[in-house]
Amino acid sequence: MNIQVAGYGIICAIGNDASAVLESLKAGRTGIGPMHYLQSVHKELPVGEVKLSNADMLRMLGQDETTIISRTALMGAIAIRQALHHARLDTGGKRIVLINGTTVAGMDVTERFLRQMKEDDGLLPLLEKHDCGSSTRQMTDLAGLADAEVCTVSTACSSAVNAIILGSEMLKAGEADIVIAGGTEALSRFHLNGFNSLMILDKQLCRPFDKSRAGLNLGEGAAFVVLTRSLVKSEELRVKAYIHGYGNRCDAFHQTASSEDGEGAYLAMCDALQMAGLRPADIHYINAHGTGTPNNDASESAAIRRVFGQKIPPVSSTKGFTGHATSACGAIETVICILALQHQFLPVNLGWKEPDEACIRPYSNSKSFNSEFKDSSLRTVLCNSFGFGGNDSALVIGSLPRPLQRRGEQSECHKACTLAEDIVTDAEQLSELREFVAAGESRRMSRLMKAATLSSMRALRKAGLECPDAIITATAYGMLETSEKFLTDMLENGEEVLSPTLFMQSTHNTLSSAIAIRLKCHGYNMTYSQGSDSLRWALRDAKRLIATGKARTVLVGLHDEATPTLQNIFRRMGKPVPPRLYSRSIILGRSPAND
Amino acid sequence: MEQLIKDLKLQIKEALNLEELSLEDFDADAPLFGDEGIGLDSIDVLEIIVLLEKEYGIRLANPQEGKAIFKSVRTIAEYVQANRKK
Numbered sequence: 001m002n003i004q005v006a007g008y009g010i011i012c013a014i015g016n017d018a019s020a021v022l023e024s025l026k027a028g029r030t031g032i033g034p035m036h037y038l039q040s041v042h043k044e045l046p047v048g049e050v051k052l053s054n055a056d057m058l059r060m061l062g063q064d065e066t067t068i069i070s071r072t073a074l075m076g077a078i079a080i081r082q083a084l085h086h087a088r089l090d091t092g093g094k095r096i097v098l099i100n101g102t103t104v105a106g107m108d109v110t111e112r113f114l115r116q117m118k119e120d121d122g123l124l125p126l127l128e129k130h131d132c133g134s135s136t137r138q139m140t141d142l143a144g145l146a147d148a149e150v151c152t153v154s155t156a157c158s159s160a161v162n163a164i165i166l167g168s169e170m171l172k173a174g175e176a177d178i179v180i181a182g183g184t185e186a187l188s189r190f191h192l193n194g195f196n197s198l199m200i201l202d203k204q205l206c207r208p209f210d211k212s213r214a215g216l217n218l219g220e221g222a223a224f225v226v227l228t229r230s231l232v233k234s235e236e237l238r239v240k241a242y243i244h245g246y247g248n249r250c251d252a253f254h255q256t257a258s259s260e261d262g263e264g265a266y267l268a269m270c271d272a273l274q275m276a277g278l279r280p281a282d283i284h285y286i287n288a289h290g291t292g293t294p295n296n297d298a299s300e301s302a303a304i305r306r307v308f309g310q311k312i313p314p315v316s317s318t319k320g321f322t323g324h325a326t327s328a329c330g331a332i333e334t335v336i337c338i339l340a341l342q343h344q345f346l347p348v349n350l351g352w353k354e355p356d357e358a359c360i361r362p363y364s365n366s367k368s369f370n371s372e373f374k375d376s377s378l379r380t381v382l383c384n385s386f387g388f389g390g391n392d393s394a395l396v397i398g399s400l401p402r403p404l405q406r407r408g409e410q411s412e413c414h415k416a417c418t419l420a421e422d423i424v425t426d427a428e429q430l431s432e433l434r435e436f437v438a439a440g441e442s443r444r445m446s447r448l449m450k451a452a453t454l455s456s457m458r459a460l461r462k463a464g465l466e467c468p469d470a471i472i473t474a475t476a477y478g479m480l481e482t483s484e485k486f487l488t489d490m491l492e493n494g495e496e497v498l499s500p501t502l503f504m505q506s507t508h509n510t511l512s513s514a515i516a517i518r519l520k521c522h523g524y525n526m527t528y529s530q531g532s533d534s535l536r537w538a539l540r541d542a543k544r545l546i547a548t549g550k551a552r553t554v555l556v557g558l559h560d561e562a563t564p565t566l567q568n569i570f571r572r573m574g575k576p577v578p579p580r581l582y583s584r585s586i587i588l589g590r591s592p593a594n595d
Numbered sequence: 596m597e598q599l600i601k602d603l604k605l606q607i608k609e610a611l612n613l614e615e616l617s618l619e620d621f622d623a624d625a626p627l628f629g630d631e632g633i634g635l636d637s638i639d640v641l642e643i644i645v646l647l648e649k650e651y652g653i654r655l656a657n658p659q660e661g662k663a664i665f666k667s668v669r670t671i672a673e674y675v676q677a678n679r680k681k
Contacts, residue, residue, distance in 0.1 A: 025608075151597075197645070199641060199658050200659070257637065393623060439614060439615045443611065443612040443613060443614060444612065496648070497645050497648045497649050498645070499639060499642065500641040500645070501638060501641075504638070
C-alpha cells in the first residue's frame, strides 16, 4: 500500500512556511543566531528560533494576542493549517486523526508561571495545558480540527518521525482516512538548561560531521504532513511524495549516548529499506540526524557505513540551518526531504569544513556532487531521526509510487491476548526491586522508574519471557518528580548549575528506553503521552504489531506519578486527585486460538 | 588536605547517591571510573562537575578536561585545592 503525502506545513528557524524554508535552503542561509525570544540567561548559546513572537503567532491564528498559549501549540497550529491548506482535501465524513510528536509541550508556559501559580488560583488552568496530551488537543482545536481524534507520541528527538510512522500504520490498518502527522517543539529554558547540563551545546554554530564539532545548537519549530491511503482520481495530482518504508528500533545502549557501532540506527535504516523493498543503492540522499555532538555524528556515521558500505549516497544534516528542533526535527526534516524531491536539489551540510575519520563526509559546498538534478534523478531519500534512550527511527520517502501488493505485505492477521500482568502502586514495594536490579544500578533511578522496572520485570517473569519483541509505554506526565525537581531548582536557584541526572529522566520516553537498555531489547520502542487515553493508544499499537506479525510479544506499561505539588493543584481546581504512584505492566502475546 | 578529602567523599557519595558505599571503604586513591574501582560513568562526571561548581565555585567547561582531574578523590582534592573560588 502506498502512503501518500497530500500536503505539508512547516515553520522553523529558516522560514515561516515552505517557500521561505526552500529559499533559505537553496541560499545556504542559516536560521541560527543570538537568542531573541527565549528569556534565558544563557545568551552565549546560539539558537534556531522561529522569527515570530507569541503575539505574532496568536494574531496569525486569529486569537487575542494577550492570550497565554504555549509556543509549542501555536507553532503546531500554524503548521497544521498550512498542511491542510496545501493538501486541499475534502475532509467531509472522513475519519481524521492528528498525531503529534512533542516532549516540551506546555513547559514554556509552566516555567514562566509556576511560581505565581502557587498563590494565584486564576493561573491554574494554564497548568492543565502543560502535559503533552492537553497541549496537542489545544493545538488541534486552534488549527480548526476540533472533531479530529488526537494522539501524542513522545520519544524525545525522534517523536515526529514516530508520529509519521504511527500515522502510516493506522492508514494501512484502515483505522483512519486522513492522518495529519508531525511534531512541534518550542524552545524552553527547561530543556536548554538540561542540554547544557549534559554539556552538549556548542557556543559556536554547530558543525555536524566536522572534525571540530563540539555540540548542537537547539532550535524550535513545527511541521506536519497530511497522509492518505489513496486519493480519488481528481486529487491524485496533488500527491507531493510517498512514505515507502520506515523503521523504529532501540539502540538499547545508554540514556544519553549512542552506541559506537550505531546498532539502533543501523536496524532502523535496514527495516525502512526492507519495507520499501529497496536496496541501499536505490537511496539518492540521506538527511542525517547529524546533531553536531561528537557522539551522535560518529555513531550515525558508523551505522550509515554498515548499511551502505563503500557506496554512500550524498548525506547532509540540515541542523546547521534549523538548529536541533528536538521532538519536531523529524517532521521538519521530512518536509525538507520532500522539498528536495520536488525541487531536485540537495540541502548542504552547513558548517562542515574538516573531515573526521570517525565520520562520513557530508555533502557540503564542495561541488563533489551535482547540486541540481536536471533529469528528476533524485527520487528516493532516507530521513534519520534519533532520540535519547536510543529511540532510533528512519523513513524512506520517494517521489514516485512503489508497485502495489508486494509479497508478504499485511498478509498476517493474529489476535492478541494478555499473557501476564503486574501492578505497583505502593512505594513500599520498591524494595523488591533489589531482586532484579543491583544497588549501584538503581542509585540514579527515580521512584517511578523503579516502579516501572519492577512491574515490567515481574510481568515478564510471570509470562516466562526474558525479552519482549517490542516495548510500548503509556504515560501522561513521565517522571514528574524528577522534572519538577529540575524545574524548581532552575526557578529558585537560577540557570547556572543544574543536575544532568534529573534532566535525563525528564523525557517521557526514559521509561521505555531504560527498560529496553536493561533487557537489551532492540525491537520497536514507543511512548504515548495522551493524558488518560495513553494506555488505550499503547494497547492499540501493541495489538496492531501482533496482528500484522511485526511482534509476537509486547510489553505494554502504564506508568505515572503525581507529586504533592500536582495533587495540590488538582485539589485547588476541585478535580479528582491523581494517585502518587501507578505502574502497571502487561505482556501481550499472540492468542493461541488464532494460530 | 585530609579534611578536603573527607568532605569530597561525603559530597560525592551524596551527589551520586552511592548508598551502599561506606566512607571507610571509600579509598581516596581508588580509581573512580572503570570496573576496578568505584565504577562511575560519564553521567557521574557531569554530576561531579556540578558539585565542584556548587561547592567550590570551580567551572569546568569541557568534560574531557575532567579525565585527569577525576582519577580519584585525591586528584580531585588536589585540583580543588589549587583552583577553588570558595
